[in-house]
Amino acid sequence: MVDMLSTKQLDLAKKLASLIAxxxxxxVVVLDLRGLHTWxxxxxxxxxxxxxxxxxxxxxxxxxxxxxxxxxLRRQRKAPADDEWNLIDMGFIVVHLMTEKARSFxxxxxxxxxxxxxxxSES
Numbered sequence: 001m002v003d004m005l006s007t008k009q010l011d012l013a014k015k016l017a018s019l020i021a022x023x024x025x026x027x028v029v030v031l032d033l034r035g036l037h038t039w040x041x042x043x044x045x046x047x048x049x050x051x052x053x054x055x056x057x058x059x060x061x062x063x064x065x066x067x068x069x070x071x072x073l074r075r076q077r078k079a080p081a082d083d084e085w086n087l088i089d090m091g092f093i094v095v096h097l098m099t100e101k102a103r104s105f106x107x108x109x110x111x112x113x114x115x116x117x118x119x120x121s122e123s
């Protein structure tokens with residue numbers, strides 16, 4: 001039963017990453033953190049082009065969560081115009097929407113380099 005749940009969660013993470021990429025999220029990746037700690041299973045990291053783009057992706061993520069009956073545990077409120085990084089915590093998935101500048105500076109892929117990449121967008 002645990003494997004079935006884990007498979008469903010992985011499928012949801014890939015489906016959400018694909019949705020983000022479909023809405024112009026750039027360089028979207030899904031990292032598998034299941035073997036590294038216990039507070040989340042997957043990171044989805046995406047580069048956004050502007051605060052408006054970030055807010056639009058937040059809306060799509062919220063709609064996705066509602067349609068898939070996944071609870072959003074924490075999300076930042078309306079992002080100010082200069083917000084560089086927005087985190088959406090869905091429990092087993094944590095989504096990071098970052099400007100190119102913030103993504104380069106924080107370099108989460110390097111920080112979590114032991115985490116296998118499970119899905120990656122083409123752009």
